[in-house]
Amino acid sequence: MTVQTVETATPASVPASVPPAVRKSKGHLRRGVSGWVVLIVVAVCALLMLFPFWLALINAFKPGSEYIQDGPLALPTTLNFQALLDFWAGVNFNQKLLNSVIISGSVALIAAAISLLSAYAIGIGRIKGRVWILAVFMLAFTIPQEALVYPLFILTRSLGLYDTQLGVIIILAVLQSAFGTYMLASVLGSFPAEVLEAARIDGASRTQILLRIVLPLTRPTLAVLVTFFFIWTWNDFFLPLVLLPSAANQTVSVALGALSGQYTSDPTALAAASLAGILPAFIFFLIFQRTLMRGVNIGAIK
The missing domain is CATH 1.10.3720.10 (MetI-like)
Incomplete structure (x- = not known):
């Protein structure tokens, strides 16, 4: 009486000798890497969309002399509400x-x-x-x-x-x-x-x-x-x-x-x-x- 053994098919990319726990950890690692890539891409896109709002926020309260001296990317050293008040009153x-x-x-x-x-x-x-x-x-x-x-x-x-x-x-x-x-x-x-x-x-x-x-x-x-x-x-x-x-x-x-x-x-x-x-x-x-x-x-x- 002959006994036939049936071998479980394994993916070609993973050898049969690799334990299941190791194969599972590799799959989680691949999914983790792809998740981090997607997260980084989404974060970069969000920063690009928020950048114009950030520029308007820091320059709206910046004195004109500081804007000329330090440029649009520098943070204001003092808060100046005069430009906002002039615009608010000027256009009703x-x-x-x-x-x-x-x-x-x-x-x-x-x-x-x-x-x-x-x-x-x-x-x-x-x-x-x-x-x-x-x-x-x-x-x-x-x-x-x-x-x-x-x-x-x-x-x-x-x-x-x-x-x-x-x-x-x-x-x-x-x-x-x-x-x-x-x-x-x-x-x-x-x-x-x-x-x-x-x-x-x-x-x-x-x-x-x-x-x-x-x-x-x-x-x-x-x-x-x-x-x-x-x-x-x-x-x-x-x-x-x-x-x-x-x-x-x-x-x-x-x-x-x-x-x-x-x-x-x-x-x-x-x-x-x-x-x-x-x-x-x-x-x-x-x-x-x-x-x-x-x-x-x-x-x-x-």
Whole structure:
């Protein structure tokens, strides 16, 4: 009676004589090295993105004489708030800041509401031509603003909305809701049909299903959209520049762009202006960072 032995196949890169513990440690070592490489690359990219903010921060409070003597990379020896105060009072920054908050906040909330209603009709309502409608929405948020500025200019003048915050709010809310509708429709398209059927059997109307079932479950995704819409609107420059020519209605980004030529010869004042424009959006992002990450993680799990 012959006994046949079956040998376990081992990878060609690892000899069979190497103990399993050693092979396991080598695998962990390779994964550890690749993890450190990825971490270093991410850290370098983060430093490159934060470098302009750091330059604006240290030069905004630096006296002009120190900037000329030590250059833009040196830390200030004394804090000088004069450049920031002069810029704040010179452009009436309180009004510009209020305009940006009103426009960005209104656009974020209205665009999120339009996105939810449109996605509810497309994703759950299952209207006819759903694929073609989503294709239209996808095309809408890929069209550059330069291609839309002339018809929007004529339209706002005809409707009496030119040089009004309401006109910019309506236009940006509709434009940004195209992305929100496309994103939410794909989420609601895979919504559990059993939950909706149970709600209908219990006598819930479409409005009740939307408010009591769909809205609570999509709240993290809506929070992500509101955050994105606010930051995108805050940084938007082209449409507010064309549609808001008067100084009383200008946003922060338009005010900074219009004054960049004035402060070209004064780099500390230009740094102060940049810092004043960056800080509000940065603070908003820090406040809603956990909400943003929670929504992204929930979307990834789903």
